[in-house]
């Protein structure tokens with residue numbers, strides 16, 4: 135009882151990718167919940183919705199009419215947070231008020247013409263087409279000389295601020311490298327310089343040996359709950375091969391990425407038998423900065439908020455905002471739950 | 486049109502307290518919202534609720550019976566995230582899996598025996614009693630030698646993860662200095678060493694001169710929307726006097742703190758005529774670390790999620806989690822709206 139135990143005693147864990155800490159309170163998982171409950175996601179949506187601005191043939195906010203597309207499509211966001219023509223400027227009043235103008239490009243990617251699908255419910259070849267479209271988008275955005283970083287992400291579910299359930303993701307490409315990426319670059323560079331191999335190669339090796347945080351794996355990718363996970367069922371997909379960006383994946387690796395995406399997101403849906411909300415996105419090297427970034431190792435983060443059921447989520451509030459993130463269930467517990475789930479989607483299970 | 490303008494063009498701003506950036510997209514405030522809407526807070530609650538574990542005379546989760554208290558009270562959290570008897574231990578596997586045990590104490594503070602009140606609806610002398618109780622708690626927690634940092638905070642409202650609407654706040658005191666405080670210590674120390682006065686003294690002087698981010702002020706405190714605000718109506722209360730902690734406030738300053746708290750939270754409630762949700766907490770110096778922390782300047786942060794109405798909030802999701810925070814309305818717009826609001830609570834306005 136009196137020796138320190140990660141599964142029983144409060145402790146902090148270091149995120150080696152960012153250099154930041156998370157507080158883990160394993161003893162606290164039995165706390166009763168009398169607070170807010172969320173409305174569960176609708177079980178079934180129609181395949182086409184007349185007033186959805188992402189469905190084929192419909193008209194978008196800017197007046198453009200969508201084509202009768204039959205695979206994934208990409209277009210510029212009608213409400214882009216970043217614009218390509220922002221004039222250059224900086225503010226620095228006595229080191230107290232500091233600002234910089236920010237140019238960029240925001241894109242929307244519809245994963246499927248079908249309004250009623252999500253990644254886990256799509257067929258493998260159709261997910262592979264999404265991977266290919268990410269590749270194409272990445273290629274054309276890296277060709278814009280002022281673009282230094284390209285953030286590919288998806289907000290899934292109402293409680294993740296997704297304003298339209300039609301399956302889609304986004305890309306925000308910017309002139310500066312955003313903060314989270316600066317942190318990950320710094321940490322990966324330090325490790326690479328000291329050890330001559332990528333931080334995530336070493337980390338993956340260790341996790342595969344220990345096994346208790348692994349969720350799923352295939353020939354090219356591993357899905358796991360990172361040792362420093364903040365969100366209850368947070369996960370990472372890491373490529374076995376040390377590559378800097380999605381642009382370097384072989385056709386076999388693109389298939390592998392599609393497969394592990396379907397595997398992980400299906401387990402997520404099966405966990406609470408609901409369309410599992412999350413924000414997810416890939417992290418890769420900055421571009422067009424005159425550096426080949428040998429330290430960078432491609433990976434993808436999944437940040438899902440649900441804690442105990444389809445309706446009870448974890449709140450990252452008071453202490454988390456003012457001090458540092460806190461979690462109740464351990465990453466090892468979360469990984470074990472996800473690992474034991476079937477990889478057939480619950481809606482398709484014989485029942 | 487072609488010169489950079491903080492009120493019109495996308496840009497990033499630096500948080501001088503943490504060294505981190507936020508993306509501001511002023512042109513984006515007219516984006517339509519078809520996503521999640523929140524249930525508004527109940528207009529009126531009863532003064533006493535039989536199954537509320539915080540109301541006077543009721544029984545708590547651990548079996549303790551609350552006294553018939555008539556002012557604010559404090560007690561140890563029945564579901565503490567930190568415990569005082571955690572055994573010491575560390576993990577370091579090849580610099581990849583890193584963890585430390587964490588001792589601490591978690592306290593709950595009921596602001597009032599009345600179930601139906603919140604800070605803005607309480608009388609000034611009763612808010613002053615809350616300030617005094619914070620003082621007492623701080624005094625006794627700093628007397629515990631292993632406690633290095635004491636986080637006083639409040640989660641207000643269901644959407645901020647508050648599990649009981651009875652007006653209350655929390656204190657989490659820990660063995661290590663949490664990350665946000667490490668960042669603020671580093672930034673304040675750098676400024677203090679270079680300029681011989683506190684960062685927030687200089688910042689406050691500049692803000693009072695410019696005026697457009699000020700919300701309210703009294704003899705001892707100023708409430709403003711910081712230049713680098715992340716949340717739509719984020720605010721900070723800064724003491725005019727450069728003191729390291731609440732323990733140094735004079736009786737007149739304690740009155741001043743109660744008054745500015747009532748002023749700011751009343752404006753918040755009046756903004757959308759709802760009980761305005763937020764997480765708030767004070768930041769002050771670390772204790773018991775053999776350093777008098779001359780660089781530290783007491784302040785309090787308010788992080789409220791509502792964006793456009795009592796039911797539409799800002800989501801800090803995808804891009805915000807993976808890259809860096811993003812906001813739509815400018816801090817100057819938010820400050821102007823809060824500044825022009827009456828300081829009489831909407832429920833008490835003749836109408």
Ligand SMILES: O=P(O)(O)O[C@H]1O[C@H](CO)[C@@H](O)[C@H](O)[C@H]1O
Nearest residue numbers: 448449451452453454460646648
């Ligand atoms: O301690 P409470 O009120 O039960 O819980 C609330 O505040 C805590 C501290 O910010 C958070 O960790 C929880 O997610 C939140 O629901």
Ligand SMILES: O=P(O)(O)O[C@H]1O[C@H](CO)[C@@H](O)[C@H](O)[C@H]1O
Nearest residue numbers: 295297799800802803804805811
């Ligand atoms: O761009 P959308 O889908 O309208 O908006 C959503 O994603 C953005 C990027 O993460 C966030 O800034 C918004 O708060 C969220 O509602």
